[in-house]
Amino acid sequence: MSGINQNIMRYFLFILPFLSIQAIAQSKWSLTDCINYAIQHNISVKKTELNQQTAEINLNQAKDNRLPTVSGSASANLNNGSAINQISNERVSRRTFSNNFGVSGSVPLYQGNKLNLQIDRSKLLLEQNELYVQEAKNNITLSVLEAYLQALYSYEGIAVAKNTASSSAEELKQAQIKFANGAIAKLSLAEIETRHANNEYAIIQAENQYANRVLTLKQLLELPPNSDFAIALDLPNDEDTAIIPNKDEVFAQAKETLPNLKIYQSQQKIAEKDIKIAKAGVLPSVSLQAGVNTGYSNLNSLGYATQLDSNFGQTIGASLNIPIFSQNKNKNNVKLAKLTQQQSVLEEQQAEKDLYAKIETAWQNATTHQAQQAASRTARDNAKLAYDLAVKKHEFGGLTNTELLVSQNAYLTAEQTYLQNKYMSALYVQLLKFYMGVLPLAPSQGGGM
Numbered sequence: 001m002s003g004i005n006q007n008i009m010r011y012f013l014f015i016l017p018f019l020s021i022q023a024i025a026q027s028k029w030s031l032t033d034c035i036n037y038a039i040q041h042n043i044s045v046k047k048t049e050l051n052q053q054t055a056e057i058n059l060n061q062a063k064d065n066r067l068p069t070v071s072g073s074a075s076a077n078l079n080n081g082s083a084i085n086q087i088s089n090e091r092v093s094r095r096t097f098s099n100n101f102g103v104s105g106s107v108p109l110y111q112g113n114k115l116n117l118q119i120d121r122s123k124l125l126l127e128q129n130e131l132y133v134q135e136a137k138n139n140i141t142l143s144v145l146e147a148y149l150q151a152l153y154s155y156e157g158i159a160v161a162k163n164t165a166s167s168s169a170e171e172l173k174q175a176q177i178k179f180a181n182g183a184i185a186k187l188s189l190a191e192i193e194t195r196h197a198n199n200e201y202a203i204i205q206a207e208n209q210y211a212n213r214v215l216t217l218k219q220l221l222e223l224p225p226n227s228d229f230a231i232a233l234d235l236p237n238d239e240d241t242a243i244i245p246n247k248d249e250v251f252a253q254a255k256e257t258l259p260n261l262k263i264y265q266s267q268q269k270i271a272e273k274d275i276k277i278a279k280a281g282v283l284p285s286v287s288l289q290a291g292v293n294t295g296y297s298n299l300n301s302l303g304y305a306t307q308l309d310s311n312f313g314q315t316i317g318a319s320l321n322i323p324i325f326s327q328n329k330n331k332n333n334v335k336l337a338k339l340t341q342q343q344s345v346l347e348e349q350q351a352e353k354d355l356y357a358k359i360e361t362a363w364q365n366a367t368t369h370q371a372q373q374a375a376s377r378t379a380r381d382n383a384k385l386a387y388d389l390a391v392k393k394h395e396f397g398g399l400t401n402t403e404l405l406v407s408q409n410a411y412l413t414a415e416q417t418y419l420q421n422k423y424m425s426a427l428y429v430q431l432l433k434f435y436m437g438v439l440p441l442a443p444s445q446g447g448g449m
Contacts, residue, residue: 028232031148038140038221048136052129059122066115068107075100097298101308104291109318112283113276121273128266131259138258138434140220145430147217151231153423154210160415161206164408165199167391171404172196174395191401195408236426244370245432247363251356257437260355264348271341278333282323290316359435366428373421376414383407383414 027033039045076099082091108115175192178184218229255261292314296307323330390407393399399407 028230030232030234031145034144034148034217034221034231035141037223038144039137041222042136042140043222045133045136045140048129048133052126052133055122055126055129059119059126062115062119062122065118066108068105070103070105073100073102073104098296100293100295102291102293104289104315106287106289109286109288111285112280114280114283114285117273117277117280121270121277124266124270124273128263128270131263131266134259135263142431142434143220144217145434146427147213147220148231149236149423149427149430151210151213151217152233152235153419154206154213155233156235156419157416158203158206158210160412160419161199161203164412165196165203168192168196168199168408171391171394188401195401195405236422244363244366244429245436247359247432250363250432250435251359253437254355254359254435255352258355258435260351261348264344264351267344268341268348271337271344274337274340275334278330278337281326281330281333284320284322286318286320288316288318290314359432362428362431362435366425366432369421369425369428373418373425376418376421380411380414380418383411387411 029037077097079094079096081094084091172192175184175189179186179189214229214231217231218227221229223229292312294308294312296304296311300307302310387407387410390399390404394401394404
């Protein structure tokens with residue numbers, strides 16, 4: 001590669017992270033975008049995925065235990081010393097050199113079916129880790145869903161605050177004209193100025209709340225701190241939360257789609273394998289061994305190659321191992337595995353009760369907030385109508401500043417109550433759909449901020 005091309009490659013590798021950050025900054029994140037990104041980058045999800053990879057390696061190792069083990073050996077020895085000559089009875093010095101080479105192997109023939117049971121157990125652990133990965137993805141999905149809807153709720157609060165401030169700005173403009181003409185007193189003008197200033201301050205509060213909610217979502221996605229982040233304003237409509245699924249159908253599908261109960265069911269199967277493995281520990285084991293070896297010694301008059309050839313040996317045999325007494329380890333292992341199995345059954349029952357309680361609570365909240373949404377919508381509309389009429393009356397002096405302020409506060413309260421019920425209803429309906437295995441999707445396309 002030429003120097004120019006190398007420089008281009010280095011430059012590309014240098015700016016690649018910044019290009020990724022820029023790509024993030026230029027897009028408006030929908031709810032689906034946020035969920036997909038969080039699933040790919042969440043630390044808890046990554047940890048469970050690493051555990052899954054570990055389980056895959058453990059499964060391969062369990063399978064490899066059925067394969068033969070082969071090892072080679074080599075040794076060389078040099079001895080300096082003296083010995084008694086048996087014929088002359090004299091002490092003579094002796095220097096000896098020898099070496100040995102060998103290859104040996106063994107293969108298990110029978111271990112009480114323990115190897116196959118361990119393989120089955122490793123497969124179950126792999127399946128269980130896959131459930132843990134799914135559970136971690138579900139948890140981050142629900143967190144993102146809640147944070148995203150909270151951000152949208154805060155955004156709509158900005159619009160309410162701006163509309164109120166716009167109305168009070170027009171009121172202030174007219175009041176200044178009246179004051180200049182001597183139609184109202186300074187005190188009345190001051191009251192209107194104060195009310196408008198409070199409305200302007202409410203905008204700042206609403207924008208700050210929205211920014212904090214977006215920041216929370218950004219942190220939840222674990223985006224780089226220096227990256228810009230903006231969400232697509234996919235504001236839910238009333239129709240998006242109109243249909244509430246039947247809670248019994250939700251529970252039935254949740255049991256089939258969610259990993260909550262399957263994790264404990266898998267744990268019970270693992271405990272069953274542990275029981276069988278522990279029982280297999282009292283059975284005899286049989287293995288086959290074979291090997292070849294050769295060696296050389298300078299005490300032998302034959303040459304090196306000749307000795308290696310003439311000293312060549314082969315061995316083959318089988319070994320039987322019968323456990324007689326193991327300090328009750330196998331017996332206790334069986335008891336522990338049975339206790340684990342019983343505990344998993346109880347944990348599954350508790351998890352099923354907890355899941356049904358969550359679904360029933362979500363269904364009840366969705367039903368309640370949907371009914372409250374309809375009622376609060378009517379109250380909001382009436383309060384808005386009353387406030388508009390109060391503004392007209394105030395223009396002609398038929399209403400005091402205090403009475404107008406009361407009407408304004410009533411409208412703002414009604415608006416906030418409606419928005420709260422709207423988003424709470426959307427949250428719990430989406431939650432019920434999620435329990436049914438339906439990922440939350442953006443209900444409608446909107447602009448960005």
